[in-house]
Amino acid sequence: MSTLSLSLLSLAGILVLIGLRVPIGVAMGAIAFAGFCYLRNFNVALSALSDTPFVFAANWELSAIPMFLLMGAIASNSGIGAALYRAAHAWFSALPGGLAVATNWACAGFGAASGSSVAAAATMARIAVPEMLKHKYDKGLATGVVASGGTLDALIPPSILFVIYGVFAEVSVAKLLIAGIIPGLLTAVVYMVMIMIRCWLDPSLAPPVQFPDRAALWRERRDSLKGIWPVLVLIIGVMGGLYAGVVTPTEGGAAGAFLAAIIGVLQRQLSLKGFIASLEDAITTTAQLFFVGIGAVIFTRFLALAGTADMFTEMIGQWALNPLLLVIAVSIIYLILGCFLDPLGMILLTIPVFVPMFAKLNLDLVWFGVLVVKFIGIGLLTPPVGFNIYVVASATHNEIPLQTIFRGCYWFLACEVVIMALLIAFPQISLFLPNLMN
Numbered sequence: 544m545s546t547l548s549l550s551l552l553s554l555a556g557i558l559v560l561i562g563l564r565v566p567i568g569v570a571m572g573a574i575a576f577a578g579f580c581y582l583r584n585f586n587v588a589l590s591a592l593s594d595t596p597f598v599f600a601a602n603w604e605l606s607a608i609p610m611f612l613l614m615g616a617i618a619s620n621s622g623i624g625a626a627l628y629r630a631a632h633a634w635f636s637a638l639p640g641g642l643a644v645a646t647n648w649a650c651a652g653f654g655a656a657s658g659s660s661v662a663a664a665a666t667m668a669r670i671a672v673p674e675m676l677k678h679k680y681d682k683g684l685a686t687g688v689v690a691s692g693g694t695l696d697a698l699i700p701p702s703i704l705f706v707i708y709g710v711f712a713e714v715s716v717a718k719l720l721i722a723g724i725i726p727g728l729l730t731a732v733v734y735m736v737m738i739m740i741r742c743w744l745d746p747s748l749a750p751p752v753q754f755p756d757r758a759a760l761w762r763e764r765r766d767s768l769k770g771i772w773p774v775l776v777l778i779i780g781v782m783g784g785l786y787a788g789v790v791t792p793t794e795g796g797a798a799g800a801f802l803a804a805i806i807g808v809l810q811r812q813l814s815l816k817g818f819i820a821s822l823e824d825a826i827t828t829t830a831q832l833f834f835v836g837i838g839a840v841i842f843t844r845f846l847a848l849a850g851t852a853d854m855f856t857e858m859i860g861q862w863a864l865n866p867l868l869l870v871i872a873v874s875i876i877y878l879i880l881g882c883f884l885d886p887l888g889m890i891l892l893t894i895p896v897f898v899p900m901f902a903k904l905n906l907d908l909v910w911f912g913v914l915v916v917k918f919i920g921i922g923l924l925t926p927p928v929g930f931n932i933y934v935v936a937s938a939t940h941n942e943i944p945l946q947t948i949f950r951g952c953y954w955f956l957a958c959e960v961v962i963m964a965l966l967i968a969f970p971q972i973s974l975f976l977p978n979l980m981n
Contacts, residue, residue, distance in 0.1 A: 550851045553578055553842075558883060567885045568838030575838070575845035582848055591844055596837050603793070604710045609829040610796025611701040614803050615657030616821035616828075618777070621807035624666040626770030627652040632674070633767040640742030640749040642678060643688045644735050646671040650692030651731040652771070654699030655778045656803065660923060664693030664931045668938035681748040682943050684738075687951020690931040691734065694920035697886075698727035700782055701799065703832070704916045706792060707890055712898045714908045716792045717785045718977040722909050723916065724782075725972055729965070730917075733958045741954065773806040786980060832887060839891035847895060866904050870967055873897055874918065881922020885930070889919055913973040914966060921959050924952045 553574050560570035572592070579588030599605075618624070631645035631652070638644050646667055653663050667689045675685035697704050700720035709716035742749040781799040784790035790798060807813025813821075880889050893915070901911045923931040932948050966972055 549578070549581075549849050550846065553845070553849075557842075566834070567888060568834040568836075571835075571838035571842040571888060575842040578845040578849065582845075591841055595841050595844070599837050599840050600833060602710055604706065604716060605833075607701075607706045607716065607792040607796045608703050608832060609825055610793060610800055611657075611703055611706070612828050613821060613825035614701065614777070614781075614796060614799040615662050616824040617800060617803040617807055617813065617818070618653075618656035618773070619662060619666055619824075620817040620821050621773070621803065621810065621812040623656050623773055623803075624649070624653050625670055626767075627774065628667065628670050628674075630767035630771045633764040636752045638739055639746070639751075640684070640738040641752060642671070642675045642680060643684055643738045643742070643749060646675070646688050647692045647731055647734050647738065650689070651695045651699060651727065652774055654696040654702075654727065655774055655782070656799075657696055657701075660693045660696045660920065660931060661934050663696040664690055664934045665938045667692065668935045672935070672939050672943075675749075678752060679750050681951075683947050683951030684741075684748050685951070686935050686939065686943055686948040687953075687955060688734070688738065690924060690929075690935045690948060690952055691955035692731075693931050693934070694923050695727050695731055697916050697920045697923075698723040698730065698913075700724065700785070701792075701796060702916065704886060704890065704919060705912060707836070707887065708894065708912045708915060709792075711891065711894045712908055712912065714912060715977075717788070718909050718980060719912050720792065721782070721786055721980060722913050722973045722977045724976055726913055726917065726962075726966055729972065730958075730962055733962055734955060737954060737958050773803070773810070776806060777802055786976075788980070835885060835887045836891065839888045842888075843891050843895055846892070851896070866906055869900060869904065869906075870914070873900075874914075874963070874967075877915070877918035878921065878925075881918060882925050884922070886919045886922065889922065890915065907970060907974060909977055910970045910973045914963075917959070917963060917966065921956065921963075924956060 556574045556577075557567075557570045560573065561567055565573075576588045576592055579591055628645065628649040631649040632642065635641045635645040635648060649671065650663050650667055653666065657663055657666075668686070672685050672689055676682065696702070700723055702720060702723055705719040705723060706716050708714070709719045738749075777799055780802050781790075781795045784798065785792065785795050804813060804818065807817070877889070877893070880893070884892070898908060898911070901908060923929065926932075926949055929949065929952075932945060932952065935948055936943065936945055971978075
């Protein structure tokens with residue numbers, strides 16, 4: 544069987560198993576095990592299956608993941624998400640589409656206290672969607688801004704995806720985390736402009752919120768600022784430490800989790816029950832991520848043995864000799880994979896193939912990491928997988944049809960075309976802050 548046929552057959556097998564509700568980590572591991580048996584023998588397959596979990600989990604830099612997850616879980620259980628939305632609501636609700644704009648910026652702010660797009664989408668869906676629907680906002684806009692805004696967490700540090708990319712691409716995780724700040728803010732600004740223009744042209748999408756008492760509005764704005772100081776403390780404590788080189792990503796995550804717990808206790812928002820729930824959330828999510836990661840690593844080893852990396856190189860051919868053509872080819876591949884694969888699987892499957900190509904052309908791998916995370920964020924919104932879409936649907940108790948949420952995301956995907964063009968044309972958008980760290 545040819546390399547192309549074997550690769551396509553293995554990918555089809557994974558998709559079939561996922562369609563049958565088999566967990567993606569199990570699906571990837573099972574197909575890889577069968578592939579090892581086909582290419583070598585049962586003993587080789589068993590050896591790959593036995594040593595990969597330890598090798599994967601023993602990687603020290605991956606210990607940043609449970610720390611960031613614990614930080615995000617504590618922040619969520621301490622009411623930081625609700626406080627951010629209240630502040631954003633007070634300051635942005637007077638604008639066209641103000642509640643959607645507020646949700647967009649609340650998601651960006653929550654990104655500084657969490658490393659998970661799923662956590663951001665789930666938290667804001669519970670807080671913001673009912674508020675927008677109460678004010679007669681279009682259901683597609685209300686849910687679309689939550690699903691799309693949730694992807695900001697993948698860019699704005701701390702970011703679990705940057706940690707994973709940095710570990711396996713052998714790139715500075717600290718520089719990657721800092722590199723996501725400006726692209727994340729740029730994305731939020733472009734989203735805001737689009738929302739305001741749409742709602743200005745069609746007020747029926749977002750009826751204006753009435754403010755009978757202007758003095759009360761300003762009082763609410765001042766009071767709301769008192770609730771967002773925890774986010775500022777976390778940003779200064781974690782991102783400031785990383786930028787100054789005082790802490791490693793793992794130490795930064797641990798410090799952030801500690802700060803979030805102290806803040807929750809001081810605000811009397813974090814009980815012992817909430818802290819235990821945060822630990823359970825972090826442990827559960829870490830186990831899920833590592834399980835998928837182990838399956839993806841085993842599958843990546845199988846693809847390497849099958850010669851898939853060489854096949855991709857030959858398929859891209861002359862494109863790999865021109866930086867712009869290589870970026871275009873890789874972009875197309877990521878857009879296609881994003882429709883079907885889990886974010887972690889996308890990173891682990893593609894890094895061994897694409898990173899050497901970019902390195903050979905002396906392209907900055909920090910910049911490439913930002914592009915990869917952006918494409919993964921786009922994949923969280925594109926059918927048929929669109930994981931953030933299903934998270935929002937679940938958080939709203941499936942009261943809003945999936946097709947309505949997908950429809951609401953199309954405008955944000957159009958914004959992503961503009962954002963990606965800017966990030967590709969002007970790499971310094973991503974590299975300005977990391978270069979200052981030198």
